[in-house]
Amino acid sequence: xxxxxxxxxxxxxxxxxxxxxxxxxxxxxxxxxxxxxxxxxxxxxxxxxxxxxxxxxxxxxxxxxxxxxxxxxxxxxxxxxxxxxxxxxxxxxxxxxxxxxxxxxxxxxxxxxxxxxxxxxxxxxxxxxxxxxxxxxxxxxxxxxxxxxxxxxxxxxxxxxxxxxxxxxxxxxxxxxxxxxxxxxxxxxxxxxxxxxxxxxxxxxxxxxxxxxxxxxxxxxxxxxxxxxxxxxxxxxxxxxxxxxxxxxxxxxxxxxxxxxx
Amino acid sequence: xxxxxxxxxxxxxxxxxxxxxxxxxxxxxxxxxxxxxxxxxxxxxxxxxxxxxxxxxxxxxxxxxxxxxxxxxxxxxxxxxxxxxxxxxxxxxxxxxxxxxxxxxxx
Numbered sequence: 001x002x003x004x005x006x007x008x009x010x011x012x013x014x015x016x017x018x019x020x021x022x023x024x025x026x027x028x029x030x031x032x033x034x035x036x037x038x039x040x041x042x043x044x045x046x047x048x049x050x051x052x053x054x055x056x057x058x059x060x061x062x063x064x065x066x067x068x069x070x071x072x073x074x075x076x077x078x079x080x081x082x083x084x085x086x087x088x089x090x091x092x093x094x095x096x097x098x099x100x101x102x103x104x105x106x107x108x109x110x111x112x113x114x115x116x117x118x119x120x121x122x123x124x125x126x127x128x129x130x131x132x133x134x135x136x137x138x139x140x141x142x143x144x145x146x147x148x149x150x151x152x153x154x155x156x157x158x159x160x161x162x163x164x165x166x167x168x169x170x171x172x173x174x175x176x177x178x179x180x181x182x183x184x185x186x187x188x189x190x191x192x193x194x195x196x197x198x199x200x201x202x203x204x205x206x207x208x209x210x211x212x213x214x215x216x217x218x219x220x221x222x223x224x225x226x227x228x229x230x231x232x233x234x235x236x237x238x239x240x241x242x243x244x245x246x247x248x249x250x251x252x253x254x255x256x257x258x259x260x261x262x
Numbered sequence: 263x264x265x266x267x268x269x270x271x272x273x274x275x276x277x278x279x280x281x282x283x284x285x286x287x288x289x290x291x292x293x294x295x296x297x298x299x300x301x302x303x304x305x306x307x308x309x310x311x312x313x314x315x316x317x318x319x320x321x322x323x324x325x326x327x328x329x330x331x332x333x334x335x336x337x338x339x340x341x342x343x344x345x346x347x348x349x350x351x352x353x354x355x356x357x358x359x360x361x362x363x364x365x366x367x368x369x
Binding site for chain 2: 105
């Protein structure tokens with residue numbers, strides 16, 4: 001006897017349930033839908049007489065959604081209401097939260113690892129060279145305030161140009177589906193985070209530049225400190241603005257090649 | 263369950279079995295432990311996501327019949343982590359054994 005499998009309509013119904021329980025992104029829904037479908041099919045192998053709704057009723061209870069609050073399955077399947085009644089979060093909420101947390105942690109780890117590479121061979125040669133060049137610029141310049149303002153301006157101009165001109169043109173993922181992906185939303189957010197980081201960086205450079213008059217730091221110490229700070233912040237801006245979206249794009253293409261237009 | 267043992271169970275299982283999907287992991291654990299250990303979805307997926315974020319697991323998706331399925335595999339870092347975690351777990355069991363039944367010797 002053939003084992004009973006879920007039909008496409010039933011699978012669609014499972015996606016609708018996820019959607020109605022605040023799990024809006026397809027990359028998070030896939031796992032939940034497959035898991036629920038596996039449980040239902042396992043139930044059918046023992047109790048083949050169960051209808052889809054009956055099997056789903058049992059699974060949703062297991063997932064922390066209490067179907068008894070609803071008079072009919074119809075309202076249960078489409079309403080997010082049960083999760084408001086139950087005190088503890090449903091499995092839907094737990095999985096959604098953990099997935100969001102995972103993305104932030106994953107890319108923060110990748111970013112830290114890549115930033116660290118700039119302080120190891122061979123990239124450290126580039127880092128030291130930039131620090132040295134900036135240090136020389138500060139030394140040669142008669143007025144450090146001018147160099148600081150130029151650096152501050154460069155950070156802002158480059159980041160604005162990057163966010164509005166370069167990013168939309170070179171860092172885009174074209175999809176062949178209308179599904180929403182959490183990974184894509186995270187990818188898009190890097191475009192805006194680069195702006196806030198650049199504003200923060202330029203202000204920090206300006207503040208440290210003002211230290212000479214405020215704290216009376218020695219000239220050589222200040223020049224070196226500014227050169228190191230500007231280099232480090234430049235590396236951070238590059239890693240978040242260029243390296244991270246590239247990595248996210250690669251990860252997305254590896255995970256979901258069927259949804260990418262090449 | 264001993265704190266941290268779920269991650270160890272998942273990593274060890276993936277090291278032995280190769281790639282697996284979420285439901286398969288729950289069923290495998292249930293079968294191996296003869297129903298003694300039941301991993302709930304609310305515990306399994308957050309742990310899988312955490313291990314993925316930590317670089318211990320990688321994920322690939324595949325079309326199975328009419329639905330997509332996510333498969334988890336252990337990474338090189340994950341394999342190294344299994345060795346450390348297993349040693350930690352064995353030491354914990356040994357210490358518990360010594361504490362609770364000092365007269366029984368473990369092999």
